[in-house]
Amino acid sequence: MYILRSALAKLPVIVGVMLLVFFSLHLAPGDPAELLVPPDVTGAAAAQAVQQIRHELGLDKPLPVQFWIYVDGLFHGNLGTSLANDLPIGPQIEARAPVTAELAFGAFILSLALSVPIGILAARRRGRAADGAVMLTALFGVSMPDFWFGSMLILLFAVDLHWLPPSGFDGNLNTLRGWENYAMPVVTLTIGSLALLSRLVRAAMLDVINEDYVRTARAKGLAERVVIYRHALRNSLLPVVTVLGFRFAYLLSGAVVVEQVFSIPGMGRFILEQINARDFPAVQSTTLVLALFIVLANYLTDLAYAWIDPRVRYR
Amino acid sequence: MSAAPETAAIEAILPRRASPWRRLWRNPWAVAGTIFLSIVVLAALLAPVISPYTPDHQDLFNRLTGPSPTHVLGTDELGRDLLTRLIFGARITLLLGVGSTVLGATVGVILGVVSGFYGGTTDAVVTFIIDTLMCFPGLLLALLIIGVLGSGTRNVLIAIAIYQIPTFGRLVRGNVLSLRERDYVEAARAAGAGSLRQMFTHVLRNSWSTIIVVGTLSLPGAILTEAALSFLGLGVKPPTPEWGSMVSVGQSYMDQSVGEVLFPGLAIFFTALSFNFLGDALSDALDPKRID
Numbered sequence: 001m002y003i004l005r006s007a008l009a010k011l012p013v014i015v016g017v018m019l020l021v022f023f024s025l026h027l028a029p030g031d032p033a034e035l036l037v038p039p040d041v042t043g044a045a046a047a048q049a050v051q052q053i054r055h056e057l058g059l060d061k062p063l064p065v066q067f068w069i070y071v072d073g074l075f076h077g078n079l080g081t082s083l084a085n086d087l088p089i090g091p092q093i094e095a096r097a098p099v100t101a102e103l104a105f106g107a108f109i110l111s112l113a114l115s116v117p118i119g120i121l122a123a124r125r126r127g128r129a130a131d132g133a134v135m136l137t138a139l140f141g142v143s144m145p146d147f148w149f150g151s152m153l154i155l156l157f158a159v160d161l162h163w164l165p166p167s168g169f170d171g172n173l174n175t176l177r178g179w180e181n182y183a184m185p186v187v188t189l190t191i192g193s194l195a196l197l198s199r200l201v202r203a204a205m206l207d208v209i210n211e212d213y214v215r216t217a218r219a220k221g222l223a224e225r226v227v228i229y230r231h232a233l234r235n236s237l238l239p240v241v242t243v244l245g246f247r248f249a250y251l252l253s254g255a256v257v258v259e260q261v262f263s264i265p266g267m268g269r270f271i272l273e274q275i276n277a278r279d280f281p282a283v284q285s286t287t288l289v290l291a292l293f294i295v296l297a298n299y300l301t302d303l304a305y306a307w308i309d310p311r312v313r314y315r
Numbered sequence: 316m317s318a319a320p321e322t323a324a325i326e327a328i329l330p331r332r333a334s335p336w337r338r339l340w341r342n343p344w345a346v347a348g349t350i351f352l353s354i355v356v357l358a359a360l361l362a363p364v365i366s367p368y369t370p371d372h373q374d375l376f377n378r379l380t381g382p383s384p385t386h387v388l389g390t391d392e393l394g395r396d397l398l399t400r401l402i403f404g405a406r407i408t409l410l411l412g413v414g415s416t417v418l419g420a421t422v423g424v425i426l427g428v429v430s431g432f433y434g435g436t437t438d439a440v441v442t443f444i445i446d447t448l449m450c451f452p453g454l455l456l457a458l459l460i461i462g463v464l465g466s467g468t469r470n471v472l473i474a475i476a477i478y479q480i481p482t483f484g485r486l487v488r489g490n491v492l493s494l495r496e497r498d499y500v501e502a503a504r505a506a507g508a509g510s511l512r513q514m515f516t517h518v519l520r521n522s523w524s525t526i527i528v529v530g531t532l533s534l535p536g537a538i539l540t541e542a543a544l545s546f547l548g549l550g551v552k553p554p555t556p557e558w559g560s561m562v563s564v565g566q567s568y569m570d571q572s573v574g575e576v577l578f579p580g581l582a583i584f585f586t587a588l589s590f591n592f593l594g595d596a597l598s599d600a601l602d603p604k605r606i607d
Contacts, residue, residue: 016447024463139595143588145539145559147546148580151566159570246452253452257543261566272547275462283462291450298450 002313006302014295021288022070025280026063033059057281079285084277089285093267097289099171100266103258104251106182107189111197111247118194119201120228123209134198141195146254150188150261157184167263185262189254193247200240208236238309245301249294338600345596348589355586359405366399370556379572389574392564397574400556401582407557408586411468411550412538415475420530422476423483424518430484431491432514441488445481453478453540458549466549474544475537486529490522524601532594535587542583558583 033054041049054060058069073080079090122134158166169181208214209232217231218224256268263269267286274282306312339345358365367387374386374394381389388397430441448456457474464470494517495501503513519526544550545559553560558579565575 012443013446013450016443017450020447020451021459024459027463139591140588143535143539143584143591145542145546145562145580145583145587147543147559148562148576148583151562151569151576151580154566155569155573155576249450249452249455253455253458256454256458257547260547271458271462272549275458275466275549278465280462283459287451287455287459287462290455294450294452 002306003303006306007299009302010295010299013298014292017288017291017295018071018074019067021284021291022067025284033057074288079289080281082274082279082282084274084279084282089282092270092282093286093289096265096267096270099169099264100252100255100259100268102171102173102182103169103185103189103255103264103266104248106186107193107251107254108248110186110190111193112244114190115194115197115201116233118198120205120233122198122202123205124228126206131202134202138195138199141191142199144191146188146192147257147261149191150184150258153184153188154261169262169264171266185258185264188261189251189258192254193251197240197243197247200243201236204236204239205232207239208232211235234308238305241301241305241308244304245294245298248297252290252293335600339596342592342596342599344592348592348596351585351589352593355405355582355589356409358402359409362402362406366396366402368396368399370395370400370403371554372396372399379568379575381572381574388578389572391561391575392568397578400561401558401578403556404558404561404579404582407468407545407551407555408538408541408583411472411475411541412534412586415472415541416479416530416533416537418472418476419479419533420483420526423480424487424526426480427484427487428491428515428518429511431488431495432511438488441484445484448478448481451478453536454543457540457544461544461549466552468551471541471544471550475540478540479533479537482529482533483526486525487518487522490525491518494518494521528594528598528601531590531597534590534594538583538587538590 033050037046037049037053058066061069077090079088079093081087082089082092118134122131125131154166157164164180164184165177167181169178169185172178173182211232214227214232217227222231255266256271258264259266259268260272267290271283271286274280274286363369372395374390374396376394377383377386377390378394379390379392380386383389386396386398388401391397391400426441426445430438451459453475456478457471460474460477461470464473491514494514541550542557542559542562545557546563548560548563551557551560553564561579562576562583565573565579569576
């Protein structure tokens, strides 16, 4: 039941995302159809092109009707046609999505798996050298431009040491070579997220560590490891779980930059190509698909939260 | 009517604590951050005076060189002085980072106060807009906006400002909602003084410190996004010197000379780090719950 209820709660946001993406074209000053005419078409040909684009995209119909046609198309899996190459956008996104997903997912798992032990370590040594070192490193990680960090990795591991290839990841993880290509991009994407999550785990752990029930567990004579991982961790994870959806969203958009650094043919590079080609329908659809994935990630976060904290389900 | 007598009474009860400024300067990282930021601000302001060359001056016989007496940080692929371009680059980064945050904060504060004050439909609409915007990570929203408006300095400023609106809108709205319940605000309203303008005064008086802290902590993100957008080729166009685009160009020549990647990257990194140090220290120093 909770699964359904929280899915319904996401509906307004989904509508909001569709509205925002749909109307973004109309937020720009001037006639959207004129924006879409290639700059090398001029004079009478341009005026004709405007008319044609207006008709093709249905821009001559009233706005609510346009929005309805857009949403109706989406439900039939129609993401529109690219202006740049006249191909349907859906399949183009489908071809590139797995690469980006592999990057974001890998970085997500890596940052989660590392941040929990690091955050716990810092919390348990609060105020001491280890804590200070972790917090300082985390602040470094948050402040690091990811594209620069990636370049530095290339410089060290590809240009100087020749251990790893400077680029070449294409989503293939079936060979050793594929994993070698994957290593630097995924580490680059992980760094900021890892830093943020470690800080968060530490803070959450500190909130819990002085609670009565943790003291009781210690007083019972339980081993410190059991106290921390069995008793304290579960409750301290709650505030961490709430941000996981957001973190995944940031990783998806961060992939745009990482794909550019390592020349990876994913959704990020696709968006950039479209922006540079002024192919607005394609930018719209790609953004929409990414945003809907983010809504889905947030929904899964809600479910995970309810699973960890049963109280939520009865609210 | 004002909160002053109340505050005075509370201060009489509580133990004296060091002023926020003194507590701020006790934090060595905050001091280091402030010193570095002062250097960056001065470099940006005095760029034409202190730079050894002009940003477009080409020394074609010395391309992609390392540090030398004539070019302290070396040169780029056109023989332009890296130190000079680094100094001029500070202008764009500060302008876009600080400008977009101030713009986003202003719009956010206005939206937050208006929606919290009026409640009802206004509140519902504003909350809906904010929730929708929050679905998009900053960079993705910026890409959509730049996709519509086109690339360039002004549009990057707008794009980064827009994605910062929700942070401040939410913060201020919550503040207004809790303020509305306070006795003295209610008394002011009962006395016929509950205007929107007064709400602004109350909100700003009560939450300026939070807004400053959140603003300072938003700056690193704004600066990193600005640099990333320029790195992607969507921000400031060459030949204007900008840190992010310098890294992007330098990447192609990394096997010959690392300066054009290394130094601008460090500049972005240290600027963002300094704002983070300062923001963290500010939030500690202004935290009313901390007594030391």
